[in-house]
Amino acid sequence: MIALLLRDLKLAFRAGGGFGLGLAFFLIVTVLVPFSVGPQSSLLSTIAPGVLWLGALLACLLSLDRLLALDWEDGSLDLLATAPLPLEAVVTIKALAHWLTTGLPLVLAAPFLGVLLNLPVPGFSWLVISLLIGTPAMSVIGTFGAALTVGLKRGGLLLSLLVLPLYVPTLIFGAEVARRGATGMETQTPLLMLAGITAATIALLPFASAAVLRINLR
Amino acid sequence: MSIAAKANALWEYANPRKFLATSERVMPFFWITSIACIVVGLTWGFFFTPDDYKQGSTVKIIYLHVPAALMAINCWLMMLATSLVWLVRRHHVSALAARAAAPIGIVMTLIALATGAIWGQPMWGTWWAWDPRLTSFLILFLFYLGYVALWEAIEDPDTAADLTSVLCLVGSVFAILSRYAVNFWNQGLHQGASVMRAAAITGADTEEKVSNIYFYPLLLCIIGFVLLFIALVLYRTGTEIRARRIKALLARERVNG
Numbered sequence: 410m411i412a413l414l415l416r417d418l419k420l421a422f423r424a425g426g427g428f429g430l431g432l433a434f435f436l437i438v439t440v441l442v443p444f445s446v447g448p449q450s451s452l453l454s455t456i457a458p459g460v461l462w463l464g465a466l467l468a469c470l471l472s473l474d475r476l477l478a479l480d481w482e483d484g485s486l487d488l489l490a491t492a493p494l495p496l497e498a499v500v501t502i503k504a505l506a507h508w509l510t511t512g513l514p515l516v517l518a519a520p521f522l523g524v525l526l527n528l529p530v531p532g533f534s535w536l537v538i539s540l541l542i543g544t545p546a547m548s549v550i551g552t553f554g555a556a557l558t559v560g561l562k563r564g565g566l567l568l569s570l571l572v573l574p575l576y577v578p579t580l581i582f583g584a585e586v587a588r589r590g591a592t593g594m595e596t597q598t599p600l601l602m603l604a605g606i607t608a609a610t611i612a613l614l615p616f617a618s619a620a621v622l623r624i625n626l627r
Numbered sequence: 628m629s630i631a632a633k634a635n636a637l638w639e640y641a642n643p644r645k646f647l648a649t650s651e652r653v654m655p656f657f658w659i660t661s662i663a664c665i666v667v668g669l670t671w672g673f674f675f676t677p678d679d680y681k682q683g684s685t686v687k688i689i690y691l692h693v694p695a696a697l698m699a700i701n702c703w704l705m706m707l708a709t710s711l712v713w714l715v716r717r718h719h720v721s722a723l724a725a726r727a728a729a730p731i732g733i734v735m736t737l738i739a740l741a742t743g744a745i746w747g748q749p750m751w752g753t754w755w756a757w758d759p760r761l762t763s764f765l766i767l768f769l770f771y772l773g774y775v776a777l778w779e780a781i782e783d784p785d786t787a788a789d790l791t792s793v794l795c796l797v798g799s800v801f802a803i804l805s806r807y808a809v810n811f812w813n814q815g816l817h818q819g820a821s822v823m824r825a826a827a828i829t830g831a832d833t834e835e836k837v838s839n840i841y842f843y844p845l846l847l848c849i850i851g852f853v854l855l856f857i858a859l860v861l862y863r864t865g866t867e868i869r870a871r872r873i874k875a876l877l878a879r880e881r882v883n884g
C-alpha cells in the first residue's frame with residue numbers, strides 16, 4: 410500500500426506537472442474574481458470565503474480526470490486489479506495520493522489567497538480548518554467519478570457533470586463554516602456536519618468506486 | 628395464490644417477450660384513463676373551482692405543479708428500485724425501464740420548475756428564489772442530467788446499465804444529503820407539505836392544508852399523472868427493448884453476411 414502511495418506521489422511530482430496545475434488554477438480564479446465583481450474591499454471580504462471554497466473545489470475537479478486515466482491507458486490499472494491488494498484499498502490510496510498532491514496544497518495556499526480577497530482576520534483559521542476537513546471528501550467523491558468515467562474517450566466533461574452535484578453537500582457545509590467563521594458566528598453545527606460527510610464518504614464511497622472500477626475493467 | 632407464487636409471477640415480466648405482450652395489452656387502459664383523469668381534473672380545476680381569496684386564479688397552477696413535482700421525485704425512486712433489481716437479479720427489462728424513465732423525470736422536473744417560476748412571479752414577486760425546495764429540485768435536475776449523460780456516453784449496454792445503476796444508488800444518497808444541507812443553508816419561501824399530510828387530511832391541522840375544493844380535482848390530476856407516467860414508461864421501455872433487438876439482429880446479419 411505504501412509502495413503504491415509513494416509511486417503515485419512520485420508520478421504526480423515528476424511527470425506531467427499535474428501537481429502545480431491545481432494550485433495555479435486556484436490562484437488564477439482568485440485573481441479573476443475582483444476583476445469580475447469590482448475591487449471594493451467590503452464586497453470582496455463578504456464573498457471571500459465562498460469564492461475561495463468554490464475555487465478550491467474547481468481546482469480539485471481539474472485534476473480528477475488524470476487520477477485513474479493514466480493508469481488505465483498504460484494498463485497498470487489491470488495489474489493493480491489482479492494484485493493481492495483489494496481494489497477498495499487501491500482506490501482509497503489513489504484518493505489519498507490525490508488529496509496529498511491537490512487537496513493539501515490548496516489548503517495551504519488558501520490563506521495567502523485570502524489576503525488577496527481581504528478575508529476578515531478571524532476567517533483565516535476557519536477557512537483552513539474547513540478546507541482541511543472538506544477536501545478529503547472532495548478527493549474521495551472525485552475518485553468515484555473518475556472510476557465511473559475511466560473507460561470513456563472524452564470523459565472529462567462528463568466527469569464534471571457527474572461529480573459537481575455530488576459536491577453540493579460538502580460545499581454547502583464547508584463554505585458555511587468559513588462564512589460563519591469570518592463573521593464571528595458559531596461554527597459548530599456545520600463543522601460537525603462537514604466532518605460527518607467526510608468521514609462517511611471515506612468509509613463508504615471506496616466500495617462504490619471499487620465496484621464501478623471492476624465493472625469498467627471487465 | 629400464495630405470496631411466493633405471486634412474487635414469482637412478477638419476475639416473469641423479466642422476460643422481454645412477456646413484458647411486451649402484457650404491456651401492450653394494458654397500455655391502452657393507462658393511456659385512456661390517464662388522459663381522462665387529466666382532462667377532467669384540469670377542466671374541473673380550471674373552470675369549476677373558485678379563485679383563492681388571496682392568490683386569485685393563479686392558485687390553479689397547482690393542478691400542474693404538484694403532480695409534476697410528485698412524479699419528478701417518484702420517477703427517481705422508480706429508477707432506484709429498477710437499478711437495484713438490475714444489480715441484484717440482472718433482468719435487462721429492469722435496466723431498460725430505468726433508462727426509459729430518466730428523460731420523463733427530466734421533463735417532469737422541468738414542468739415543476741417552470742410552473743413554479745410562473746406561480747412564484749405573481750405570488751412571491753420573483754421568478755426564482757434560492758429556497759430549499761426550489762434548490763433541491765434544481766439539484767435533482769442536475770442528477771438526472773448526469774444520469775442520462777452517462778447512459779449516452781457508454782457504448783456497451785451492460786456496462787452502461789451497471790455504471791448508471793451504481794450512480795443512481797450513490798446519487799440517491801447524495802440527493803437526500805443535499806436536501807438536508809440545503810434546508811440548513813437557507814430558510815424558505817415555499818410552503819411545507821400541504822397536500823398529502825396526515826394531520827391536514829384528518830383535519831387536525833387546517834393551517835396549511837389545501838382546501839377540499841381544490842383537493843379533489845388535484846387528486847384527479849395526480850392520479851392522471853401517475854397513470855400517464857406508467858404509460859410512458861411502458862411505452863418507452865418497449866421502444867428500448869425493440870431498439871436493442873434491432874441492434875442484435877443487425878449484428879447477427881453482419882456476422883452471417
